[in-house]
Amino acid sequence: MGAIAETLKQDPKSSPDDAEPDSYTSLHLGVWRVLLPKDTTSGFRRWNMFPMEKWNSVVKAYPLVLRFLREIYELDPMLVIFVVLLKLCEGMESVLTLWVSGKLLQIIEIGLKEGRPDVNAISQALIARLLCVTFTATTKWAREFIYPIVESRVTLHYEDHLLRANLRLDIPTSSDSANKTQASEYDAWYAFEGLVEAAQQIFGLFSQLVFISQQRSGGALFTVLALIKPVFVLAIQKTLWMKPHIAYSENASYLRLRNLQTMAATSYRGDVISGNIAGWITAEYQHARDALGSLSSRDVWALYGTEQQPGRKIAAGWIGELPTLYWALNAMFRPDKFSMTSIAILQQYSASLNYSLQSLFWDVSKVGKCVTDIRILYEAENVRNKIADGEVVYPRSGYEDKKGMEIELRNVSFSYPGEKSKESALRDVSFRIPAGSLVVIVGANGSGKSSLIKLITRIYEPDPETGGAGQVLVDGLPIGSYRLSDLRQAQATLTQEHKLYPLSLGENIGLGYAERLRDEEMIKQAAKDGGAGALLEKLTDGMGTVLQPVPTAYGYQLDDEKHKGLKGVLSKLEKTAEVSGGEKQRLVAARTFMRFRTGKIKLLCVDEPSSALDPTGEFELFERLRETGAGKTMIFVTHRFGHLTKYADVIICMKEGRIAESGTHKDLMALNGEYAGLYNVQAQAFSEASRETR
C-alpha cells in the first residue's frame, strides 16, 4: 500500500492543458495520471453513483433512445418481445426462490416441533422447488438460445449503420480524432442489453421488496435495515467506471518499458536480428525496471478504487450487521415469535436484498453509458464533412466539350490540420494550368508536391483556421462550388497511397469503373495497360485471387506434437496470396486505367506511383499513362522525371512549400537554378554509371 499511497497525491495544479486548469482535477496513481472533470469529484457528487448531470443527459437523449429501441424492435418484433419477457421472468426468479426455500424451512421446522414430519407438505414444497429450478433453467436456456440471434441482428444492423456513416467522411474530417466514432456495433448490443437488464433489476428488486415487507418473518423495518449496507457501500465506492476521465502515463521508465516490450513483436524481428540488438533490449528493459522502482503499474481503475484508510470498510462491516441486530433483539425480547427458521429466512432475505440492490445500482449506473453509446452511434451520421459539397454541375455549361480541366491556384497557402511543423506545407503558391496541358512537378522531399495534388483534387482545402488562404479554381470557378461527386468522376489519381482492397484482384481493378465490374474483357485490358497482365496469368486463381483476406482463422492451445493435424489445417487456412511491391503498384495502376474507360476523366494526377517498379516498368507505365491521357490535363509528380521533361508543357519546381521556378525544361535549364541542380544530379548519376559499365 505504501507505494500506492505515496503516489496517490492530489495535484490540481499540474495539467497538460493550461487553458482550462480549473476544469479538472489531476491525480497521480502509480505510473498513471488521471484527469477528471471537477464536478464529478467534489462534494456530494463524489458520493453519488449516478449524478444529476447524468440523469439530465439521459433525459435529453430520450428521443434517441426511443429511436434506438424502435429500430431494434423492428428488426424482429417477436424475438425482441420474447427477450424482454425473458428478462422480466429472470427478475422474478429471486422472489420465487425465497418463497419456496422459506416454505420448505417452515414445513421442516413444524415437523421437527411436532415430532412428526408433514410428508405431504414437504413433498409439495420439494415439487415447488423443482418447478422453480426448472423455470430458472428453462429461462436460462431460452436466453442462451435467443440472445445470440438477436445480438447478431443488432450488431449487423449497427455495423451497416456505422459503415455508411464512416464511408461518407472526407479525409480531413476522418483524420480528426474528434470525429472518430468511439462506439462500435457491439456497443449497440451492450446498450440494448444494458437497458433491458436495468429494467429487469428494477422489476426484480421491486418484487422482492414487496414480497419481504409482506412476510411475517420480514416486515418493513427489517427490509429497511437490510438495505442500509448495500446503499452505504455503493455510496462510498470509489470507481472510475462510468466517470468521464482520461488516463495516461508520462512516466519515462514505464513508457520505455512498454516501447521495449513491443520490440519483441514479429514486425521488428528482422531488424532486431539483423541489428543484433536482442541483448541490448533486455539490458535496457532491466534498467527501465530498476528505474521504475516500486511504483505501481497496476491498471489505473484498480488503483483508483484502492482504499487508503480502513475506516470505511469497517463502517460498512458494522452497518452490515444491522439485520443481525434486528433478529438478535427480537430473539431477546420476542422469543415466542422467533425461531431458527425465522433467522435463516431473514439471513436469506438480507443476502438477497444486498445482492439485488448492488446489481440494480450497477445496471442502472450503466444506463448512463448505454445512453451515451446510443448518442455516439447516431452522432456518427451527423458529423459534418469539412470539405463541403458544392452545387454546380461539373462540367459546367460551356465547358462540356473540353477534354481537359483548367486549373488555377491563386495565392494558396495551406497547412494540414493538426500539423506539428512550424512551417506551412504550401506558402503563397500561384499558377495556372490550361486545359489539356502536361505538367511535371519536381522538388526535394517535403517541398509540397503531394500537397499541391491534394488541393487540386480537393482531398484537402485551404482552411483559414489553420493558416490556409487563397483559392483553387477549376474551369474558372472556385473548386468548392462544384458537386463533389461530379468532380471526382472527372478525376483519375494514381499515387503511392492507393491500396489494394481485401477483394478479388478482378474487383480491385474493376472498381476503377464500378458499373463495369463484371466486364472481364475490359478488366483484362486495364490489367495489361497497368502492366499486371502477366501477373494475373501467373496466379492459380487469376482474377479471383484475394490478397490478404480478412483473417478469420485462429488456433488455441495447439500442442506441437499432439495436434499436428489441426496445426496443418490452420497453416493452410492462414496462407494468403502475396505479390511484390512492384506488382501491387501495377495492380493499382490497372485500376486507374479502368477508370479512364468511364470516358469522363478530364484530369489525371500521378504522384510517385512507381517507387517499387523496375526502370522498364516505370518507363512503360508513364508512356501508357501519357498516351491514354492525351488531350486531358495531366499532372505528374516524380523524382525520376528525366523521360517526361521533353513532353512537359510546364515544369513546376517546388522548394520549401513555394514555387522556386516554373517553365519548360529549356527555360529552367537556362536559369541554372534549383531545377537544373536536380536534373544534373540525375544526369550525372546516369553518365557515371554508363561510363563505369563501358
Ligand SMILES: Nc1ncnc2c1ncn2[C@@H]1O[C@H](COP(=O)(O)OP(=O)(O)OP(=O)(O)O)[C@@H](O)[C@H]1O
Ligand atoms: N498528412 C499530413 N499531415 C501533416 N503534415 C503533412 C502531411 N502530409 C505532408 N505533410 C507535411 O507537409 C509538407 C509537404 O509535404 P508533401 O507530402 O507535400 O511533400 P512532397 O514534396 O510531396 O514530399 P515527398 O517528395 O517526400 O513525397 C511536409 O513538411 C510534410 O511533413
